[in-house]
């Protein structure tokens with residue numbers, strides 16, 4: 283009986299669909315609308331189910347829908363026991379597999395006695411042209427189907443329950459990831475291609491980070507305050523984000539600290555490589571594509587932008603000339619130039635423009651070896667809220683490294699090391715390298731002795747270097763002094779002053795003298811000029827008046843004669 287009934291219903295639906303298709307094709311548009319409405323009513327009468335679609339991407343920026351991700355993780359828990367065709371997703375810590383439903387697979391669920399079904403649908407648009415991305419026009423969505431009499435339960439309670447559980451599962455199953463932005467030219471409009479990722483597996487932590495314990499505590503409490511600060515940031519009207527500037531010489535632990543921050547906060551790391559971002563618009567798109575609970579890192583920021591906000595042109599003029607000879611190199615450079623239009627103002631907007639608030643709960647970290655080279659606008663408080671200097675290894679930092687590398691809390695050689703660390707500069711990277719046993723037989727004491735030797739060598743090297751520098755400085759100064767004296771001997775001093783201004787000295791004076799001599803030779807006359815007025819107050823010159831009188835009397839005599 284039941285089977286017959288379903289068969290009949292199926293044929294009715296098929297007929298309605300067929301008629302609808304004919305109507306859509308041949309009826310004028312205004313009639314089509316009415317026919318469509320009645321067809322839907324009719325279908326609703328024989329097919330009392332409601333469907334809700336959840337698309338993978340929600341908007342023009344191709345941002346992955348968080349609801350879609352929550353549903354995915356909720357259903358992956360259900361599908362591992364109920365679906366027949368499964369897909370293995372990320373592997374968390376290489377220990378457990380996360381299983382999800384395969385494309386076009388159906389999973390049923392039950393909530394407060396209501397039965398419903400989920401299907402993962404994949405649509406692939408027909409490819410009309412050749413593409414390097416054969417899968418690029420894929421669109422996925424989850425389709426939820428339930429009886430219309432359960433509409434209230436589903437829309438009011440069930441969906442809320444799915445999203446809440448899904449999000450909780452997302453957090454517990456999450457394998458933290460390290461992202462890197464793809465070069466802009468590799469982006470595709472219909473795919474998530476802006477960032478690529480690998481599993482984040484850096485083991486650094488604040489316990490293993492060698493630095494002044496007070497400073498470390500300060501950073502940890504700052505991070506904790508940030509993590510709990512949602513309401514606080516809302517209250518003060520600021521986007522929930524914080525900027526850290528890590529600066530210091532190479533090998534002092536800047537990158538290690540980023541990894542420690544990520545492990546401490548349980549945030550993903552987005553390593554932003556500015557040189558492959560075409561322009562400010564693409565920079566903004568990358569920002570929009572980063573979710574909350576993430577750390578956006580720009581390493582060596584001083585190498586990415588110069589002080590005026592334009593990209594550094596490392597190539598010199600000679601190199602330009604060479605490129606003109608080599609067409610392939612020139613082409614590559616041209617391509618690079620078209621990619622490098624991110625400006626300082628674009629970066630400033632990225633950090634704290636209106637768009638920076640999208641997503642919330644994000645840390646932005648810059649690292650640099652040369653903090654003094656950075657534009658003050660880039661690192662002012664509010665943009666880079668906390669400036670952290672990572673410096674050469676101090677004794678406290680050494681103790682952390684000794685504990686990490688040698689399981690030592692104290693030793694009689696510590697005193698010598700403390701003294702030497704105070705007398706010379708050595709990065710934690712170098713200290714760590716010296717402390718690391720080079721063979722299974724090497725014991726802690728010999729590692730400490732290694733370090734002492736290295737510190738003494740570094741101290742000696744620094745002394746020799748300082749001496750050489752002082753010597754070359756003294757030589758340079760002596761050379762300059764001799765040059766100056768020779769110049770002074772050679773060139774006459776400032777000769778005279780006229781109205782408080784210096785006139786003609788040295789070389790200028792000599793040239794003039796020769797030209798005057800030459801002039802005197804071919805033109806043996808002397809001229810004296812008497813100006814009518816002197817100075818700025820335009821007072822008449824007395825000699826001029828006398829000469830005028832004298833000459834006028836002369837000319838009168840001449841006339842009368």
Ligand SMILES: Nc1ncnc2c1ncn2[C@@H]1O[C@H](COP(=O)(O)OP(=O)(O)OP(=O)(O)O)[C@@H](O)[C@H]1O
Nearest residue numbers: 490491492531532533534535536537538710711714
């Ligand atoms: N403060 C530190 N604590 C523990 N290990 C450190 C520290 N600083 C450096 N190291 C060790 O030295 C190595 C290099 O450190 P890291 O890459 O963090 O330096 P950096 O400051 O980022 O250098 P660069 O400026 O060249 O990028 C790391 O692998 C780490 O093991």
Ligand SMILES: [Mg+2]
Nearest residue numbers: 536537581649
């Ligand atoms: Mg680094």
